[in-house]
Amino acid sequence: MTQVLVVDDEPQLARLLVINLKARNYDVDCAQDGGTALDAVAAHRPDVVLLDLGLPDMDGIEVIKRLRVWSQVPVLVVSARHGSEEKIRALDAGADDYITKPFSMDELLARLGAVTRRTLSDGSTNADEAVVETEEFTVDLVARKARRRGKNIRLTPTEWHVLEVLIRNRGRLVSQRRLLQEVWGSSYGTQTNYLRVYMAHLRRKLEADPSHPRHLITAPGMGYRFDA
Numbered sequence: 001m002t003q004v005l006v007v008d009d010e011p012q013l014a015r016l017l018v019i020n021l022k023a024r025n026y027d028v029d030c031a032q033d034g035g036t037a038l039d040a041v042a043a044h045r046p047d048v049v050l051l052d053l054g055l056p057d058m059d060g061i062e063v064i065k066r067l068r069v070w071s072q073v074p075v076l077v078v079s080a081r082h083g084s085e086e087k088i089r090a091l092d093a094g095a096d097d098y099i100t101k102p103f104s105m106d107e108l109l110a111r112l113g114a115v116t117r118r119t120l121s122d123g124s125t126n127a128d129e130a131v132v133e134t135e136e137f138t139v140d141l142v143a144r145k146a147r148r149r150g151k152n153i154r155l156t157p158t159e160w161h162v163l164e165v166l167i168r169n170r171g172r173l174v175s176q177r178r179l180l181q182e183v184w185g186s187s188y189g190t191q192t193n194y195l196r197v198y199m200a201h202l203r204r205k206l207e208a209d210p211s212h213p214r215h216l217i218t219a220p221g222m223g224y225r226f227d228a
Contacts, residue, residue, distance in 0.1 A: 002116050003027045005046040007037040007063070008078070009056050013101075017050065020105055021112075034058040038066055041073055048116050053079040053090065061093045068094035074115045078103070084221045091175040091223060098173070098222070115171075132167055132228055134215055137206045141167060146206065153205050158183065162198050166216070166226035175223040199224060 004021055008014045009032045021028045029044060031037040034055045041049065049067075053060030064075055077090045080101040087098045097111050132139045137148040141164055146153040155163065161183045166174060176195055180188040188194075199218070203210035217225045 001025060001027045002048070003029070003044065003046040004112070005029050005031060005037065005040055005044070005049045007031045007034070007049060007055070007060070008052040009033060009054070010052070017108075020109070024109065032056070034060065034063040034066075037063055041067060041071055046073060048074045048076060048112065050076050050078050050112070051095075053077060053081055053086070061089055064090065064093040064095055076111060076115055078108070087222050088175045088177055091173055092178055096172045132170070134228055136208045136215075139163065139167065139206075148206060155202075155205065159198055159202055159205075162195075163202055163226075166224060170226045170228055173219055173223050173225045179224060195224065 002025075004026045006014055006017050006021075006028060008017070008030075014030050014032075018028045018030065029040060029046065031040050032055075034057050037049070037051070037055075040046070051060050051063060055063070060077065060079065064077075067073065067075065074096045075094065077087075077095045077098040078101065079086070079090075079098070081087075082100050090098055096115055099108060099111055131141070137146060137153070139146050144160060146155055162179065165179055165182050176192050177189045179195060180191060184191070184194065199216060200210070203213050203216050207213045207216060215227055217227055219225065
């Protein structure tokens with residue numbers, strides 16, 4: 001049974017989440033502040049954390065940063081903060097996904113299910129495998145080879161770098177700023193047009209339908225994700 005830790009200081013929302021998750025066979029624990037949440041992750045090793053950012057003792061982003069020092073437990077942020085900057089800060093700190101309040105329970109369950117499926121199927125939250133295979137293409141990061149429908153695909157060094165960052169973080173949303181800085185350097189963080197161009201190139205070379213990609217996914221205003 002998948003174990004979920006709900007971290008929220010709003011009793012009504014926490015209770016609603018507990019009822020809905022338990023009804024779908026999740027094992028659920030709750031924490032009302034950041035300190036309790038960190039202790040609960042250490043003690044009980046949940047499979048995923050649903051984290052509000054507005055906690056009474058510390059900001060939720062600080063909770064993510066502290067967790068990432070010693071844990072790779074998936075973190076799905078559930079917050080009333082709608083600004084792009086807040087979302088990017090959470091993703092840069094190590095959050096796996098971000099959903100804003102108010103939200104539909106169906107959307108939350110879909111995102112939660114996606115995170116837990118990735119974790120359980122990998123047996124780990126780390127994506128260290130060098131070879132990725134999809135129905136459409138295969139990528140070998142060590143050999144730096146890509147094949148689509150049995151044919152070799154030539155990628156430029158920059159295209160390789162963008163793809164490598166996304167694959168190393170497969171299933172997790174990588175913020176635009178982080179992707180820019182990892183590929184082009186620390187002085188880059190706002191040149192999002194670079195990413196649009198290179199993602200278009202990669203989709204054209206790898207995706208079956210570049211206008212409706214299945215693997216190189218855009219989260220508008222936030223970043224990009226690779227789904228195998």
